[in-house]
Amino acid sequence: MTESSIIPVFDGHNDVLLRLRRGGLNSVDAFLNGEAAGHIDLPRARRGGLAGGLCAIFIPSPDQPKPGNADFATPAQPDALNETLAMARLLLAIEARSQGAVKVCRSAADIRRSIAEGQFAAVFHIEGAEAVAADLDALYVLHQAGLRTLGPVWSRPNVFAYGVPFRFPSTPDIGPGLTDAGKDLIRACNELRIMIDLSHMNEQGFWDIAKLSNAPLVASHSNAHAISPHSRNLTDKQLDAIRDTGGLVGINFGVLFLRDDGIRNTDTPLEVLVRHVAYIAERIGIEHVALGSDFDGTTIPAALGDAGGLPKLIDALRAHGFDAPSLAKIAHQNWLRVLEQTWGG
Incomplete structure (x- = not known):
């Protein structure tokens, strides 16, 4: 066993529940026992040292295109709530059958x-709060069901804010900020101690949340705009604001957000990912x-492959010069610190 394989990784973002949703409850056993599809199942997580992460519930737009330079429509609100509950049930079923x-x-x-x-430590996360209406009733019920982190938007507008579209090259300064309902949502998340995820938020929305929120600023799966000028990535000023609140950035493994040319090319060396770190x-x-891999939600470097390849990333970080204490912080300690500070224990 190599030194890298025993460093547990807690990951800031995956979309495994959306992938499994297509197979319904029958997909639970595939996740637990292993399958060829996707990036994550339990055997590959164990092989790669993936100890857990934020398991996103995301509702695709109807006829959603692949994200290149694209704007997206908002899904129907009733479907979003139903789909959110179905994926939450999947997560609970995985726990119950495991x-x-x-x-x-x-x-x-x-x-x-x-x-x-x-154990695999799964956290119930919502990416894009279309399941929640402006009255916020569903937020309180979902919190009781285990919801602990929430991104107000995906890359499309909803009743709370304007998500940043996928554009390259582009700044994240696209569109207006929080609506009045969005400001109420942020206050309610602070009250419930739900972590607010700024990935997919446009720049004005980012600053509106920075002004309102009393919690650390967190972007669960975003990268450095200075390296890859994608609209989804964070400017230096945004990075500084995250630091000033004690927050963090989870590095996205998606090649679209890593490369300086914006090309979807799996032949992207892990050194490019390390450069963002x-x-x-x-x-x-x-x-x-x-780390905020975006496993099962994006195109990642072939050199990594899937969750089983995480030791290769740890080795690449070590080769760059990160020592053992720094690797532990990147791999899991920073996430635990921020979640503890946000949740209160």
């Missing part, structure tokens, strides 16, 4: 315990950079 191998975590203490006991660590400090 014989203790998967734990849906509702606190940082839960995550720490799960990692120590070798190093840039953000140098700009705002090692305590503010982590």
